[in-house]
Amino acid sequence: MTKKGRTLAENVADELLAMITIDKKFNYGDKLPNENELSADLQVSRTTLREAIRILVAHHVLEIKRGKGTYVKNNRELNEEFSLKGLSTFPMDVKDLYEMRLIFEPQSAYYAAKRATDKELERILYYGRLEEEQILKKEDRTEAEQAFHKAIAKATHNEFMNRLMPILYQAIDKGVLLSDTNEEIVQNTLHDHRMIMEFLSKRDAEGAKTAMKLHILHAMRGFGITEE
Amino acid sequence: MTKKGRTLAENVADELLAMITIDKKFNYGDKLPNENELSADLQVSRTTLREAIRILVAHHVLEIKRGKGTYVKNNRELNEEFSLKGLSTFPMDVKDLYEMRLIFEPQSAYYAAKRATDKELERILYYGRLEEEQILKKEDRTEAEQAFHKAIAKATHNEFMNRLMPILYQAIDKGVLLSDTNEEIVQNTLHDHRMIMEFLSKRDAEGAKTAMKLHILHAMRGFGITEE
Structure with missing residues (x-):
């Protein structure tokens, strides 16, 4: 099995x-072995290896120092490149994002039903109703939609979830337009x-979780x- | 219902x-209304409001400009403060982290079972066996453990999950020591x-998901x- 829709060079990259990141075979600042050695090790041609290196240079993982060789870029730069900081700008696959929402948001709704303060619940319902009005009036509902989901994340009282949600939405925002042209989706x-x-109001955690899962599945x- | 273990000022903060972040009632750079107005609006005393403002100043959300008033800090700074970039340094609650793992890692194992290339599966099994050896020899297994879980995240072929995992582990690493003193945990x-x-080897996605869930529940x- 190989990763679908990828060139051999991309797989080698x-x-x-x-x-570097998992095996720690090469560390930040290390010089890579020469082409003959590395291509033999990876069981690919030198042409493919060179192409793979070019890809990683473009992604700031490796750098070529003229007359010296190929090096793993220093710690700070690599960490930034591979930190979530870049998540909102990285061209994220819509499918990847929705899979993440499908994992993350139903359980957020579950915790929100259990833990929301009365004020937090009020805020969720406020934005839910606002969005409903906007949908019925065919107005732009992007902001109310985001506020609705962020208010749920906040009500989980889990700081990690609370911080992950805006990042998720920034990425969604850039890649995806709410497609309200289709009456069935609306x-x-x-x-x-x-x-x-309704389930949140009744503090029914399993109900809120299932309804949210359905919501994301509908969007998908x-x-x-x-699914595959 | 109010948020547990919090002071009134923390709730007001x-x-x-x-x-600011959900209602967008105050935007970046905006001056907050005066104390009388704001404390009436929030239905708290001016003393409590001042304490809440102090908390948000300490978290770089607000800034006090002498002789001018209290302002919402500018966009870039606030976004950085509330981006996941800070997640690995933020003093994250162990419970919050493990809840996140419980949501996230079973589903990662599920996708990994379905999607791992043969090479990715090999890598997962390599680190799994390495960790097993280290446990039996009572050696430090932190790195093998992380490599095992990162290799699973990589095999999901979901870029978001792949990038979230190291962030999660950085945070765990700082807050939590693997407690191998307890023979039952080992x-x-x-x-x-x-x-x-075993389930991953057989590409049994539901099995891998359930085994991973059990693993995180054991750790919790x-x-x-x-749970609450």
């Missing part, structure tokens, strides 16, 4: 990156949001994203 | 923060890891973290 959104609000279907 | 870890590896029990 991936393998080299794992040798009706699903209205219905799902009402269910989420809307984007034509299928 | 929280509310003010939500008025035996559970050995057993759980073997199950995870080891830390005395209970």
Whole structure:
């Protein structure tokens, strides 16, 4: 099995990156072995290896020092490149994002139902109702939608989830437009949001979780994203 | 219902923060209303409001300009403060982290079982076996443990998950020591890891997910973290 839709050089670049980040075979600042050695080690041609190195140079993982060789870029730069800081700018796959939402948001709704203060619950319901109005008036609902989901994340009382949510939404915001042209999607959104609000109001954690899962699955279907 | 173990001023600080980040009632660079107005609006005393403002100043959300008033700090700084960039340094609650792992890692194991290339599966099993050896020899297994979980995240072929995992582990690393003094925890870890590896080898996604969930639940029990 190989990773789908990838060139051999991309797979080799991936393998080299794992040798640095997971295996720690090469550390920051290290010089890579020469081409003959490394291509033999990875069982690829020198042409493919060179292409893989070019990819990692473009991603600031490696750097070529003229007349010296190929080096792993220093710690700080590599850490930044591979920190979540870059997540909102990185061209993130819509499918990857929605898979993450599918993991993350139903459980957020679960914890929110259990832990929201009365004030936090009020805020969630406020934005839920605002979004509903905007949908019915066919107005732009992007901000109310984000506020609704952020308010839920806040009510989990889990600082990690609370901080992850805006990052997730920044990435969604850049890559994805809410597709309200399709009447079925609009009706699903209205219905799902009402269910989420109803279960949260009753502090029914399992209900809120299931309604949120349905909501994300509906969105995924809307984007034509299928499980594999 | 109010948020547990918090002072009134902390709750007010929280509310003010939500008025900025969720409600967008105050934007970056805005001057806050005067104390009388704001304390009436929030239905708290001026003393409590001042304490709440002090908390947000300490967290770089607000700044006091002498003789001018209290301002919401500018966009860039606030975004950085509340981006995941700070997650690895922020003093994260162990419970928050483990809740996040419990959401995130079972599903990672599920996708890894379905999507890992043969090479990625090899890498997972290599680190799983290495860790097993180290546990039996009572050697430090921190690095093998991290490599095992990172290799699983990589095999999800989901770039978001792949990038989230190191951040999660950096945070865990700082806050938590693997407690191998307890023989029960050691035996559970050995057993759980073997199950995870077995299900992954058979590409049994539901099995791998369930074994991973058990593994995290065992760790949570080891830390005395209970659901609420």
